[in-house]
Amino acid sequence: MKRWLLLFLVATSLWGATQSMSPRTFETLNTINGLLEANQSSQAKQLLTSTIAQTAPQKSYDLAFLYNTQAGLAIQEGNYTHAIASYQTALDFGVLPSSMQTNMRYTMAQLALQLARYAQSLDYLAVWEAENNMTHEAAKLKMVAYLGLEQPKNALIWTDKAIALKSExxxxxxxxxxxxxxxxxxxxRAIDTLKLLIEQFEPKRDYYKQLSYLYQKEGQTRKGTAILESAYQIGLLxxxxxILQLAQLLHYDGAPIKAAALLQRATPPIDKAxxxxxxxxxxFLSSRENAKAIKALQTRDALSPEPKTAMLLAQLMAAxxxxAGCISYAKRLDTPQxxxxxGTCYAESGERKEAQKIFSSMVEDTRYGKNAKLWLESLRNQE
Incomplete structure (x- = not known):
């Protein structure tokens, strides 16, 4: 605030060459500046208010600067509504230099944004833009205003312009x-932006995950998998x-061995073990590594024995x-299958009597009876 008012007084003295400001007003502004320097804001405000009330209406130039100063004090107090009103009053006199008027409207646009008056902010910016080249900061203001108005297309246009107007x-x-x-x-477009964010700034897990998702959505599944692999390799996943999601993508892309190797290094939570x-x-089965598949299922079975797991283990061991392993797990099964x-495992292991007992109990089964009879006949022929 102090810096602003000092600059203001310097500018006033320069403009005085062509514009008429009364010595009394100039001295008052100088006194206000001194009060502000001494942190006596309330006294400065009282003096300004009384000076405005005592200044003759025909002294429009003096009043314009007084209201401009009043706006500055209102900003210092956080009273943006009053600041905008004071600026507007100063502008209504129509005597201030055009460059000063456009800069005041720019400030009014900023204040209107603070008050969520988005359309009003755009109006002020339109006047400013008519006399100034667009700047990075002004483009950002327009972006924020359109966001506030829930106009994403326009907000994106001005986001692009703000980006283009900044070198880095x-x-x-x-x-x-x-x-x-x-x-x-x-x-x-989002894919390009995510790639830029990854290239230019500190890598973030969410960027990689979002980029992977978009690639998959676009049908570029291998690129989506590769992006997540990169994230994993630099420790973001x-x-x-x-890690399970990445393994599933690798599996889908035809790399089950790679997926298995990835999951072997991961520790599942108890509820997902x-x-x-x-x-x-x-x-492992997709990779035709039956021995490793059996070990994985045995680990699973040790957590919570279930018939489904026992059946898979018996089948894999039979294959x-x-x-012996097949018999051990098949004994836990109380189904015809x-x-x-x-019975098959007993027969193949040479334990014909045990096999005969099993197949004899199955000859009346509507589904497996015929097969059981064939096994019994085969076993009798071996005697």
Whole structure:
């Protein structure tokens, strides 16, 4: 505030060469400046108010500067409504230099934004813009005003202009542009903005995740996976669900071994441990690594034994000719399919009597009876 008023007094003395200001008004402004320097704002305000009341209406030049000063004091107090009114009164006299008038309207535009008077702010800026080249800061003001008016398309136009008017990249503006692009469904533009944010600023997990999502949405799944891989490699993906998502994308892209290796380094939360080991087994099976799939399922089974897991383990061990293991898990199954599997494992392991008992109990089964009879006949032929 002090700096502003000192500049103001210097400007007043310069303009005095062509404009007439009474010595009394000039001295009053100088006194006000001294009071402000001494932190006596209330006395300065009282003096200004009384001076305005005592100044003759025909002294429009004096009054214009007095109201301009009153606006400055109102800003200092945070009374933006009063500041705008004082500026408007100063402007209505029509005697101030044009450059000063446009600058006052620029300040009024800033104050109107603070009061959420967005349309009014744009009106003030339009007058300012008619006599000045657009600047980075003014473009930002228009962006904020259009955001306040909930006009995202116009807000994006002025965000782009604000970015173009600044030599270096502005993080906040790029983040605003991204939000508007996403709101408007401009995915291709949003991809470019996210790439710029990643290249120019400190990498953030959300940028990578959002970029990956947009690539996948555009049908560029491999690019989406590669982006998340990059995030993982630089340590941005640490949560289990994030690593699981990346593993699923790798699996979808035909890289189950890579996905399994990724998940082997992750520690699932307790409530997701069973699903984790089931998925690990699935990945190993997709990679034709049955031994690792069996180990994964055994870990899963140790957490909470269930018939489904026992069936998978019995089937995998049978396929691997691990008859003892197959028998161990098949014994836990109390279903026709499970009994047939147990009988098969007994037969293949050479335990014919146990196999015969199982198959004999199954000959009346509507689904497996015929197969059970064939097994019994085969076992008799081996005697």
């Amino acid at each position: 990249h502005d993080l906040t503006l790029l983040q605003n542009r991204l939000a508007l692009e996403l709101q408007l469904g401009l995915d291709s 640490k949560e289990y669900d994030e 069973k699903a984790h080991w089931e998925y690990m087994a699935q990945l 691997d000719a691990q008859w 499970g009994k047939m599997l147990l």
